[in-house]
Amino acid sequence: MSPTPPIGRLLSVNVAKMRLIVLNGEPTKTGIYKYPVEGRVMVADNQVGTDRQADYEVHGGYDKAVYAYADEDYRRWAEELGQQMQPGLFGENLTTAGIDVTGALIGERWRIGEALLEVSEPRQPCSKFSHKMGDPGFLKRFAKALRPGAYLRIIEEGEIGAGDSIEVTSRPKHEATIELMSRVAVGERDPIPQLLAAEALSAQWRRWAEGRLPDDGEPS
Numbered sequence: 001m002s003p004t005p006p007i008g009r010l011l012s013v014n015v016a017k018m019r020l021i022v023l024n025g026e027p028t029k030t031g032i033y034k035y036p037v038e039g040r041v042m043v044a045d046n047q048v049g050t051d052r053q054a055d056y057e058v059h060g061g062y063d064k065a066v067y068a069y070a071d072e073d074y075r076r077w078a079e080e081l082g083q084q085m086q087p088g089l090f091g092e093n094l095t096t097a098g099i100d101v102t103g104a105l106i107g108e109r110w111r112i113g114e115a116l117l118e119v120s121e122p123r124q125p126c127s128k129f130s131h132k133m134g135d136p137g138f139l140k141r142f143a144k145a146l147r148p149g150a151y152l153r154i155i156e157e158g159e160i161g162a163g164d165s166i167e168v169t170s171r172p173k174h175e176a177t178i179e180l181m182s183r184v185a186v187g188e189r190d191p192i193p194q195l196l197a198a199e200a201l202s203a204q205w206r207r208w209a210e211g212r213l214p215d216d217g218e219p220s
Contacts, residue, residue: 008098008166010112011071012036014088015051023131030128031059034088036095036162043115044157048093062153063120063202068094069149070101076147091129092149099166101150102179107172107200114158116169121205122148122182146182174198184209 014034020027031053041049046065053060069092074085087095099110108119130138142148176198180191192209195201201209 007168008096010094010160010162010164010166011097012087012095012162013041013048013160014093014095015041015049016091018052021128021131023127028128030132032091032128032132034091034093036087038162040113040159040161042157042159043117043154046154051093063204064151065154066094066117066152067092067123067149068096068101068152070099070147071095071097073102073147073149077145090149091125091132094160096166099168102147102177102182104150104178105171105174106176106178106181106195106198107174108168109155109170110152111165111167111169113160113164114156115154115160116156116158117152118155118200119178120151120153120200120202122150122178122185124148124185143182143186146179146186148178148182150178172198172200176201181205184212189213 014036016031016034018029018031019033021030022028031051034051037049043049043066046060046062048066069090071087074089074095078085094112104119106119106121110117110119125139125142127139129142130136135141174194174197176191176195180194184191184195189212192213195209196206
């Protein structure tokens with residue numbers, strides 16, 4: 001008999017107003033500056049409440065509709081960086097507790113409030129993230145830490161709010177986790193067959209991973 005999946009908690013729902021920053025000498029729009037909101041928030045149309053993205057080619061859309069980051073991972077960053085970490089600092093929509101975001105399986109589903117969400121892929125941040133953190137080298141540091149947080153698809157729309165429980169309602173039978181995807185993203189090839197075994201892997205990630213396999217179908 002398999003163990004009962006843990007029930008976590010939603011600590012915060014975070015949204016952004018568009019902001020102009022100067023990046024490489026040019027004014028650039030960004031939605032990374034998110035802040036906690038009170039009350040119930042509607043998750044629908046690949047959006048969280050009033051949250052919007054500045055560049056939908058690299059952020060947002062069906063496979064990256066909602067971004068979650070774990071309070072447990074924030075605590076590790078707080079120790080490493082020697083600073084306080086507030087919900088929304090990394091640009092996440094959902095700040096969670098009690099759920100292993102890094103160990104979540106691709107295709108795993110979470111019930112939060114009225115919404116049903118599906119884990120899709122790890123976050124791969126852009127230069128706006130380093131700008132916000134005030135560290136040009138933070139992107140590499142973030143990638144190597146293998147604590148990327150998880151993007152989620154919206155399977156069932158509905159309202160969510162801080163304090164809601166997070167229940168894992170289903171887990172697929174494969175071993176492709178957010179961490180495994182992150183290891184492939186930073187250059188490891190051995191886990192690629194495990195990654196490709198995930199039926200819920202997005203088309204973009206599947207094409208990318210297949211392109212890293214040699215002709216014999218096995219990682220080099």
